[in-house]
Amino acid sequence: MKTAIYPGTFDPFTNGHDDILRRALRVFDKVIILVAVSPAKRSLFTQAQRVEMITDHLSSEPRSSVDSWNGLIVDYAKKHQINAIVRGLRPTGDFEMEFQMASMNNHLYEEIDTFFLPTGGKHYFVSSSLVKELHKNGRDIAEFIPDAVLKYLKNALGDGVL
């Protein structure tokens, strides 16, 4: 059974993340969405809320599960004996940082490798921050995030304010 971790802050989880997950599930038997901490970011949703909304969205996908972690991804991987990380790459400057993180992770835990998937053409310009910004400015964001996630965003921010 080949299991991969798909880590991210997912604040919130978007259709771009969903696209990466679905494609990873074609290669791996199981993918764990790991809601992690990015030190540079102040999140709108708590980790528990992000776990809840992604779990809600993926309730009909038995080969994926959702977990959260406050430490290094490699420590989670070691603890659960997982040796694959999945990350999406957008043509908007992701590569250098991703290469550095993948290299550091591999340096810290040589059993682990990172598998990059190019972000699908419909999603390369999407990001969680942009989605939140559009919503705050009253734009319809239904095309960018799953329905279950939209419900949480509307609860947190209302219908969007101009």
Ligand code: COA
């Ligand atoms: N489609 C659309 N948007 C995407 C995307 C995709 N396929 N992939 C990423 N994004 C967006 C995200 O929405 C996010 O947008 P935002 O910056 O506006 O919030 C941005 O791209 C980057 O997000 P993500 O891929 O989730 O990365 P991240 O920077 O939020 O997460 C961690 C980075 C959590 C994976 C990293 O900090 C980490 O591993 N932390 C744990 C500690 C650790 O192990 N550190 C590594 C030491 S080497």
